[in-house]
Amino acid sequence: MKQQVTPYLTFHGNASEAIQFYRDVFGGEITDIQTFGEADYETPPEMNDRIMHARLQNGPLLVMFSDSFTGSVGNEASQISLAVELETNEEIHEMYNKLKQEGTVKMELQDTFWGATFAKVTDKFGITWDLNLQK
Secondary structure, three states: OOOOOEEEEEEOOOHHHHHHHHHHHHOOEEEEEEEHHHOOOOOOHHHOOOEEEEEEEEOOEEEEEEEOOOOOOOOOOOOEEEEEEOOOHHHHHHHHHHHHOOOEEEEEEEEOOOOEEEEEEEOOOOOEEEEEEEO
16 A cells, blocks of 8 residues: 555535635645536536545645535445555455445446546445545
C-alpha cells in the first residue's frame, strides 16, 4: 500500500457545509472539488450541485468528502468509507476479492473517467472501502 487509510466522509446533501467546518477545525486547503453535475457520469439533476468529491489537506492530514449519491439518509451503518490508494493491479484485485466475500459491492472494480481503477465495497462488518489504483 502507498499510504495510510484515508477517511472519506459522506454527507446527505450538506458536504459543502461540512468541508468548510472541517477546514475551520483542522486548517489546511480544500482541493479537487467536483460536483456531480461536473462529472462525466449520469446522475439525477437534483444532485448537480452536490459534492461528488473534495479533499481537505493540511500537511500529512488528509480527509476526503462526498455527498451521498441519493442525498438522503438511509440504513447505512456509517457515513464514513475508508479510501485505500493501491500500487498494483494485483493488489487492488486481491483486496477487492477479499472484501466482497460476504460483503456488498457498491461499485464493481472498473476503470474510471478520473484515470484510475476503482471499486467501492461494504465488507461483512458494514465498513465501506474505496479502493483506488491511479494509473
